[in-house]
Amino acid sequence: MKKIVVIGGVAAGLKAAAKARRSDPQASITVLERGKIISYGACGMPYYVGGDVNDIEDLMKTPVGIVRSSAFFKNVKDLDVLIQTEATAIDRQAKVVTVKKLATGETDTIPYDKLVIATGASPIKPPLPGVALDNIFSLWHPDDAKVIRQGIEAGNYKQAVIIGAGLVGMEMAEALTKRQLQVTVVEMKEQIFPAFLDAEIAGIASKYAAGKGITLLTEEKVERFTGETRVTAVETDKRTIPADLVILAIGARPNVELAKAAGLTIGVTGAIVVDEEMRTNDPDIYAGGDCVENINRLSGQKVFAPMGSTANKHGRVIGENLCGGHVKFKGVLNTVVAKLHNLTVGKTGLSERDAKQLGYDYITAMVAGHDKPHYMPGAKPITVKLIAEAQTGKILGMQAVGEGEVAKRVDVVAAVLTLGGTIDDLFDIDLSYAPPYNSPIDNVAVAANAVMNKLAGKFKGISPLVAKEKLEDGKTVFLDVRTPDECKQIRLSDSPSIKYIPLGQLRNRVAELNKQDEVVAFCKISLRGYDAEGILEGAGFENVKVMEGGIVSWPFSHGK
The missing domain is CATH 3.50.50.60 (FAD/NAD(P)-binding domain)
Known part of the structure; x- marks a missing residue:
C-alpha cells in the first residue's frame, strides 16, 4: 500500500490529497496541519469582515453546508487529517516526517513513499516600532477575520489605517468603509494595485475609491505605530494618522524553512523550485501552493504569485502525479480580479x-x-x-x-x-x-x-497620461466634440487649451481651428473623437490625435 503524506491542510494540500484518493482508492493518505482549521476559503475573509458573508464557518463548508472538518475528510474521502500537528523535519534518506503534536508537545515520525509540501506563505510583518501593539492585524487566518469583525460590531473601531494598496488592502478598504469606518490606505509606491496595474488604470480606480470616502496616501512610507498597549496612530514619513485599527497588507513570504532544512532547492523568488509536474529536486517529494514559485507563461521568468486558484490547480496536478500520472502545470499569467464597492x-x-x-x-x-x-x-x-x-x-x-x-x-x-x-x-x-x-x-x-x-495608421491615439502632459504645456489644442448638455455636466479641465465644437457642427466650423496646431480630439469615450480625427484629416489637418478612453477613462480630477 502506497503511503502518501501531505504537509499542509488548506488549498493545495487537501486538493492534492483528495485527487490522489480518486486516483488510488487503496493508498494510505495522511494530511498534517498545524492549525485547528482546515480547507477554508481565505479569499472570502474580507467579505466576512464587510458583512457579505454572515458566518465565518461558511468559508469552511461545502456548497450544501457541511463543514470540511477532519471527520468530513475521513468519512467522505478516507483521508487521515491530523490537525494541530506540525511537521518539524523531513528525513529524505529514511523517508520519514517528524511531527509535533501541538496540544501535548509529543513528537512522532510518519513514514512516506511520496510526500507533498503545501506549507503556504506567511504575511509580511514589518520590523517597525510598535508593530506588536494590540489591534494591528494581518488578515491571514479566519481567526483574524473573526476578531476584526467582533471589534467592529462592538464599536471598538472608528479609524482604520491599511498598510498596502494591493488586493487584500483594497478589498479590506471596501469592507471597512461598508462598516462605516473612516479608512486611510498608505502605499509606499506611487499608485494603488502597484504590482499589476499601469498608472492610467490605477488612476481610474483611485478616483473611484476617493469618491467612496477612502483616503489614499501614495508614495508614503510607514515609520512606526504609536500607543501604549493598543495602537492609537500610524506615523509615516509625512504625517501622523489617528488609528484604532491597523491592517497590514504588504504581501507574503513563502514558508520554505522545512523544505530548505531538508535540502530541497529554493529558487530566485525565495520559494521552492518545482518542475512542470510539481516535483522538487527529490523525485519523491512534490510541492504546491503559496510555497512554490511559478513560471510566467509570457516572460518565461520565475515568479512568486500566491493565488488560491493557482494553489488548487497545483493540488490537482500533484494528486494525479502522486499516483503515476504525468500531468503538467504550464505556468501562470498573473491573472487577477478585485472588487471595490x-x-x-x-x-x-x-x-x-x-x-x-x-x-x-x-x-x-x-x-x-x-x-x-x-x-x-x-x-x-x-x-x-x-x-x-x-x-x-x-x-x-x-x-x-x-x-x-x-x-x-x-x-x-x-x-x-x-x-x-x-x-x-x-x-x-x-x-x-x-x-x-x-x-x-x-x-x-x-x-x-x-x-x-x-x-495601420488609421487611429492616432494617445493615453490619458500623455494627454495630461500636453494639456499642461498649453501648446496643444484639445477639441471636445461632445454636446453642450454633456459639457455642462462635466468638463475635462478648465484649461483655455480646450475648444468646444460638437461633432455634428465640426465640418461647418473647421475653419475655427488652425491646421498648424496639434489637435487632440475627445468626447465621452472618444468614439466621436475618432470620428473627429477623420473629419480633420480629411480637411487637411496633419497633426491630429485622439485621447483614448475619453472623459470616462480620465484618471485625474475634472474641471468645474
Whole structure:
C-alpha cells in the first residue's frame, strides 16, 4: 500500500490529497496541519469582515453546508487529517516526517513513499516600532477575520489605517468603509494595485475609491505605530494618522524553512523550485501552493504569485502525479480580479511596464464603452487597455476597470493569451451576444480593433497620461466634440487649451481651428473623437490625435 503524506491542510494540500484518493482508492493518505482549521476559503475573509458573508464557518463548508472538518475528510474521502500537528523535519534518506503534536508537545515520525509540501506563505510583518501593539492585524487566518469583525460590531473601531494598496488592502478598504469606518490606505509606491496595474488604470480606480470616502496616501512610507498597549496612530514619513485599527497588507513570504532544512532547492523568488509536474529536486517529494514559485507563461521568468486558484490547480496536478500520472502545470499569467464597492479591476498577462522591462516592441490601446448596449437597464461603463506586440499582433496583456462586467472580459483575454493568440484572434472569436449581456462587438474586440487601427495608421491615439502632459504645456489644442448638455455636466479641465465644437457642427466650423496646431480630439469615450480625427484629416489637418478612453477613462480630477 502506497503511503502518501501531505504537509499542509488548506488549498493545495487537501486538493492534492483528495485527487490522489480518486486516483488510488487503496493508498494510505495522511494530511498534517498545524492549525485547528482546515480547507477554508481565505479569499472570502474580507467579505466576512464587510458583512457579505454572515458566518465565518461558511468559508469552511461545502456548497450544501457541511463543514470540511477532519471527520468530513475521513468519512467522505478516507483521508487521515491530523490537525494541530506540525511537521518539524523531513528525513529524505529514511523517508520519514517528524511531527509535533501541538496540544501535548509529543513528537512522532510518519513514514512516506511520496510526500507533498503545501506549507503556504506567511504575511509580511514589518520590523517597525510598535508593530506588536494590540489591534494591528494581518488578515491571514479566519481567526483574524473573526476578531476584526467582533471589534467592529462592538464599536471598538472608528479609524482604520491599511498598510498596502494591493488586493487584500483594497478589498479590506471596501469592507471597512461598508462598516462605516473612516479608512486611510498608505502605499509606499506611487499608485494603488502597484504590482499589476499601469498608472492610467490605477488612476481610474483611485478616483473611484476617493469618491467612496477612502483616503489614499501614495508614495508614503510607514515609520512606526504609536500607543501604549493598543495602537492609537500610524506615523509615516509625512504625517501622523489617528488609528484604532491597523491592517497590514504588504504581501507574503513563502514558508520554505522545512523544505530548505531538508535540502530541497529554493529558487530566485525565495520559494521552492518545482518542475512542470510539481516535483522538487527529490523525485519523491512534490510541492504546491503559496510555497512554490511559478513560471510566467509570457516572460518565461520565475515568479512568486500566491493565488488560491493557482494553489488548487497545483493540488490537482500533484494528486494525479502522486499516483503515476504525468500531468503538467504550464505556468501562470498573473491573472487577477478585485472588487471595490461597485467597481471591478482586472488584469491578465503583462502590464505595459512589464512589456517595456522585457524589451518588447509593443503597442497599446485603451477603449471605453458600456458593458452592454446603452439602452439596456444596468448598462455600466468599463475601460479596457490592451497590450500587443507591434510586429506580430500577439497579445501580451490586458487590464480593465469599471462598474460594468469586467471579469468575463479578463477571462476571455486570458484564454487568448494561453493559446498564444493575436489581436486578430481576439476579434475573430465568436463570442455570445444578446443585449442583456453585451454589445454586438464586445469591448475586448473593440480594443483589438483599436490596436489594428493604430498599427495601420488609421487611429492616432494617445493615453490619458500623455494627454495630461500636453494639456499642461498649453501648446496643444484639445477639441471636445461632445454636446453642450454633456459639457455642462462635466468638463475635462478648465484649461483655455480646450475648444468646444460638437461633432455634428465640426465640418461647418473647421475653419475655427488652425491646421498648424496639434489637435487632440475627445468626447465621452472618444468614439466621436475618432470620428473627429477623420473629419480633420480629411480637411487637411496633419497633426491630429485622439485621447483614448475619453472623459470616462480620465484618471485625474475634472474641471468645474
